Amino acid sequence: MSKKCLEVESLTKRFGGLTALDEISLHxxxxxxxGLIGPNGSGKTTLFNCVTGFLKPDNGRIFLREVNIxxxxxxxxxxxxxxxxxxxxxxxxxxxxxxxxLISIRHxxxxxxxxxxxxxxxxxxxxxxxLLEFIGIAELSDQPGGELSYGQQKLLQLASSxxxxxxxxxxxxxxxxxxxxxxxxxxxxxxxxxxxxxxxFLIIEHNMDVIMGISHRMYVLATGKIIAEGNPEKVxxxxxVFEAYLGGD
Amino acid sequence: MKNGMNFFKKGKWLFLILIALLLLPNFLKDEPYVLHVxxxxxxxxxxxxxxxxxxxxxxxxxxxxxxxxxxxxxTSTMLLIYLNLTPWIGLFVGMAIAGCVAYVLxxxxxxxxxHYFAVATIAFAEIVKLLFLNWRGVGAAYGLSLPLKMPSxxxxxxxxxxPYYYIFLLVAIISTILIYTIDKSKAGMYFRSIKQDEDxxxxxxxxxxxxxxxxxxxxxxxxxxxxTLYAQxxxxxxxxxxxxxxxxxxxxxIVLFGGLGTVAGPVLGAVILIPLAEYTRxxxxxxxxGWDYIIYGLIILVIVLYQPQGVYSILRRCxxxxxxxxxx
Numbered sequence: 001m002s003k004k005c006l007e008v009e010s011l012t013k014r015f016g017g018l019t020a021l022d023e024i025s026l027h028x029x030x031x032x033x034x035g036l037i038g039p040n041g042s043g044k045t046t047l048f049n050c051v052t053g054f055l056k057p058d059n060g061r062i063f064l065r066e067v068n069i070x071x072x073x074x075x076x077x078x079x080x081x082x083x084x085x086x087x088x089x090x091x092x093x094x095x096x097x098x099x100x101x102l103i104s105i106r107h108x109x110x111x112x113x114x115x116x117x118x119x120x121x122x123x124x125x126x127x128x129x130x131l132l133e134f135i136g137i138a139e140l141s142d143q144p145g146g147e148l149s150y151g152q153q154k155l156l157q158l159a160s161s162x163x164x165x166x167x168x169x170x171x172x173x174x175x176x177x178x179x180x181x182x183x184x185x186x187x188x189x190x191x192x193x194x195x196x197x198x199x200x201f202l203i204i205e206h207n208m209d210v211i212m213g214i215s216h217r218m219y220v221l222a223t224g225k226i227i228a229e230g231n232p233e234k235v236x237x238x239x240x241v242f243e244a245y246l247g248g249d
Numbered sequence: 250m251k252n253g254m255n256f257f258k259k260g261k262w263l264f265l266i267l268i269a270l271l272l273l274p275n276f277l278k279d280e281p282y283v284l285h286v287x288x289x290x291x292x293x294x295x296x297x298x299x300x301x302x303x304x305x306x307x308x309x310x311x312x313x314x315x316x317x318x319x320x321x322x323x324t325s326t327m328l329l330i331y332l333n334l335t336p337w338i339g340l341f342v343g344m345a346i347a348g349c350v351a352y353v354l355x356x357x358x359x360x361x362x363x364h365y366f367a368v369a370t371i372a373f374a375e376i377v378k379l380l381f382l383n384w385r386g387v388g389a390a391y392g393l394s395l396p397l398k399m400p401s402x403x404x405x406x407x408x409x410x411x412p413y414y415y416i417f418l419l420v421a422i423i424s425t426i427l428i429y430t431i432d433k434s435k436a437g438m439y440f441r442s443i444k445q446d447e448d449x450x451x452x453x454x455x456x457x458x459x460x461x462x463x464x465x466x467x468x469x470x471x472x473x474x475x476x477t478l479y480a481q482x483x484x485x486x487x488x489x490x491x492x493x494x495x496x497x498x499x500x501x502x503i504v505l506f507g508g509l510g511t512v513a514g515p516v517l518g519a520v521i522l523i524p525l526a527e528y529t530r531x532x533x534x535x536x537x538x539g540w541d542y543i544i545y546g547l548i549i550l551v552i553v554l555y556q557p558q559g560v561y562s563i564l565r566r567c568x569x570x571x572x573x574x575x576x577x
Contacts, residue, residue, distance in 0.1 A: 052452070054448075054451075074451045074452070075451050075454050075455055075456045075457065078451070078452060078453065078454035079454040084452055086452075090446060090449045090452070092441070092442050092445045092446060092449065092450075093445060094441065094445055095438065095441060095442060095445070099438055102435075102438065103438055103439070103442055103450075103453050103455070104453045104454070106454070107453075107454040107455060107456070108454070110435075112456065112459060112460075112463075113463075115434060115435040115436040115439065116430070116431055116434055116436045116463075117430050117431075117434050118434055118435055119433060119434060119435060120435060120438075160453075164454065
């Protein structure tokens with residue numbers, strides 16, 4: 001039995017009368033790639049927002065490596081080792097590509113007052129260059145982030161999320177709006193990061209071929225509840241999942 | 250051609266400008282007015298750098314900087330009048346009080362976004378101004394005249410403008426170097442990220458509230474420092490002159506004009522706009538026609554409309570072209 005990396009315990013989030021997340025429980029083991037799928041509006045992104053502290057859950061607890069992080073401030077949760085990327089890319093347009101990665105260092109160990117005169121040190125720059133090399137946009141390192149193509153921004157987000165040696169990386173639709181060649185590249189990088197560095201991933205994805213191909217295990221969300229769980233084959237053949245996507249009733 | 254290239258390297262330029270600035274007063278012995286304009290330019294270089302930090306880098310549009318300026322001026326003046334304390338100490342007390350006010354105020358309102366923050370700062374600034382206008386203990390609307398002491402370094406008072414020139418020059422240089430250091434530092438990177446996408450910065454694990462407060466407090470420190478020195482120079486302070494929101498507005502204009510979020514921007518802005526304002530006032534003012542303000546406003550309008558990145562970006566482009574010419 002491998003160790004649990006992230007554990008969510010009966011998490012509930014309501015927006016007024018709408019229950020966006022209803023007693024969600026799931027867990028992710030170390031060095032696992034977990035797929036999170038579900039129809040639009042099923043609460044996937046809300047779950048991410050609750051885990052990263054941007055939304056306060058109404059009920060339930062979240063553990064990161066057995067530390068309770070429920071209700072902490074977002075930047076503190078990120079500093080504990082939760083990295084996150086966005087469905088619509090969110091790079092800093094006027095920072096260079098290099099700076100976009102350097103900014104994602106683990107801020108926990110950094111002296112905030114000394115940052116006024118300190119520059120990024122050699123180790124950080126070396127690591128950032130390696131990551132740029134890893135995703136294959138090293139030659140763009142001095143360009144402003146806003147000048148990258150959409151696909152390159154997606155890659156940059158991925159590299160940036162790996163900078164702090166995260167315990168877990170939450171990826172929100174890493175391949176949405178990206179051409180097929182680049183989709184393969186992004187997926188290869190995720191797989192490689194997982195195999196080489198042992199990075200743990202939780203991935204929201206609508207592209208079924210992609211997510212079935214890469215996940216070790218999957219969770220299926222529908223209207224705020226987990227309706228299925230298991231390896232891709234099992235999820236694929238689950239009648240309830242089929243119904244949720246094609247609208248049963 | 251190689252020498253020509255070297256000449257454009259930053260360091261030498263700055264060194265030459267510094268020497269020129271140090272020697273300049275020698276040629277202005279019979280021109281106290283020109284010296285005065287120079288001093289006002291230095292004052293606004295420092296104040297604009299302070300605003301640049303919170304507005305240009307951290308992206309928080311503050312209309313309260315003149316209040317910190319006034320806090321510096323009032324604190325040292327009160328200490329001088331009632332305790333006969335040297336302004337050198339008053340200066341630090343003023344900075345400390347301004348820093349505390351900035352911290353408490355920032356703690357309350359820095360979570361407001363965009364215009365809401367700007368409106369909150371205006372409200373606070375006006376409250377303080379009204380308070381001072383009616384507070385007899387600090388001279389109310391009559392203001393405070395500084396007691397004349399023997400001209401000395403200890404009382405920061407001189408009968409000539411010359412020492413003031415050098416002091417304000419020094420402060421302008423210090424604040425510019427400070428902003429330059431921050432610009433190149435990690436904190437500078439964090440400030441810029443907060444300006445571009447605050448939630449995004451939080452998602453990188455940056456304590457955005459802390460860094461916004463930090464920018465706000467440092468900005469207040471610079472303003473208070475300049476405020477104390479300004480009071481020592483003008484020798485009279487009142488709420489209508491040194492709590493005028495036009496001071497903050499001018500800083501914003503200068504920074505926008507010169508180049509938002511750049512080190513050179515506020516310097517260029519102040520060096521161009523302050524003498525321009527004086528010039529249009531002398532040449533076109535008088536008679537209550539207001540031509541000076543119209544011309545002044547038009548020039549700003551043209552720059553903001555056609556060169557939103559400010560004068561600095563024009564210069565940078567020119568420099569590139571000159572370098573290209575020299576190379577060929």
